Amino acid sequence: MSPSTPLNSPKASRLQAQERWLAKFTWPWRITWGYLTFMLLLPLAAMLLKASTEGWDKFWEIATDPVALSTYDVTFVTSLIAALINGVFGTLLAWILVRYDFPFKRLMDAIIDLPFALPTAVAGLTLATVYSDNGWIGSLLAPLGIKVAFTRLGVGVAMVFISLPFVVRTVQPVLSEMEREIEEASWCLGASQWQTFWRVIFPPLMPAILTGVALGFARAVGEYGSTVIIASNIPFEDLIAPVLIFQRLEQYDYAGATTIGVVLLGISLLMLLVINLLQAWGRRYDEH
């Protein structure tokens, strides 16, 4: 606003403001919003509107039908267990990678990102082979009566595979930035190793571990490629929600597919919110 100009009629100033606003809206902005609208917002709107045309009763009926409920059980419970397993072992891996030296450490560190880089179809194929009854690991488990491939356990193995890097990569930087003096102080004060870990190291690490678990859970819930190959995809046994969407689409049941899709989308958005809150909690530790 420049009150010095004599031509400052309300109309002119409004035009000026508009121009300034447009000038702020530079080409990068236009491309960003144009692309986001076309690629993300438009498809999202199409799906939500499609779901809303069905009506709430119909939506609820499809969303809570027994087959759908069983897929939620397999998808969410198995994802959660897989993410928690990685919460324990991922923290352990981050710990040994930051604190200890041993042969092939760099290789191990690099290989942790493999699940990001390896296409999921390949992951599913190789896990199904390794854990099948005559595979490298499956043949060791078969005599014990444990079947992995084509069971819910196999779905869990695939979910563990794809969600492993999340915990390691969120805990690792927090751990390496932690000051060792605090630990040494605690040792000097006579605390045992175990006490030092639980009372000094673990609390600031907790937000990072939980963030990693939440990220891994979110990824495992949506995972399709590796799980569809290692599972037998039988309802009430190891059918996961993404595969159910796929099957409904193949039967041209768009309402059914959309309903399950909206449920999955809702869970993803909820997880995004949880992750953002967890990260904000983690940042609070930095400031002190």
Place this chain on the structure above:
Amino acid sequence: MSTELKVETTTDRPKQQGEKVQANWVPTILIGVGVLYLGVVLLIPALNVFVQAFHKGVGPFFQNLTEPDFLHAVKLTLLLALIAVPINTIFGLCAAWAIARNQFPGKTFVLSLIDLPFSISPVVAGLMIVLLYGRNGWFGGWLQAHDINIVFAFPGMLLATAFVSMPFVAREVIPVLEEVGTDQEEAAKTLGANDWQIFWRVTVPNIRWGLLYGIILTNARAMGEFGAVSVVSGNIAGTTQSLPLFVEESYKQYQTEAAYSASVLLALLAVITLAIKEVIERRTQIKTKVM
């Protein structure tokens, strides 16, 4: 420092000695458990891809690689990446610049919006494209009237590929841009450089490692995407079958050999991606973040 140090100081000497002994084997056990876990979950399955592909020798492997369906799948995958990667790179650079260089209300919201494709299940992404461009979709009638096929054809697969690989460049470049700051760009502006010159001569050299890593990740995801592409492709061998779809289809048809031959190519893509990531981390001394 507000870290609590309320630790009991009542430990006696013999116990401390016991702990010294313990301290020697604790790392060994932890490393052992870690290596074992990584081996069972990651390393053995990864090695298995190569062993399965080559266990009958190199001959059958190369024979599989000359099949027409396979070659078409490779061509299609390369074409998808060739179009999707540049588009997403341009978008990523624009988005990164707009977000890192401007302060505005709702910045966190826009950041989450850009991350959204990562949290959405690939199958849901494919479903959204079908609902928009499919026969009963929003644009379905119009597209049919004009005889344009998107779903069950190449454009749909391209949309799916671009969707799932959308955020990588932006999220790798944003932190670098924020760290570099605007000093050099402003200096260049004072010296009379135009926007384009500033971008190519000042900004790009500063962000090149982050940008490169973002492009590599975009490419890996674009070539490896299975779920979203499989929903919209119709999966017809020789027509709309990309390499990951070829892997699944061969496996389902009990042509395990062919499936593993194709897998080796995709696994090599993963190895190259990890190697480049390692090089970038050594150069920049920065560990790339997950999310």
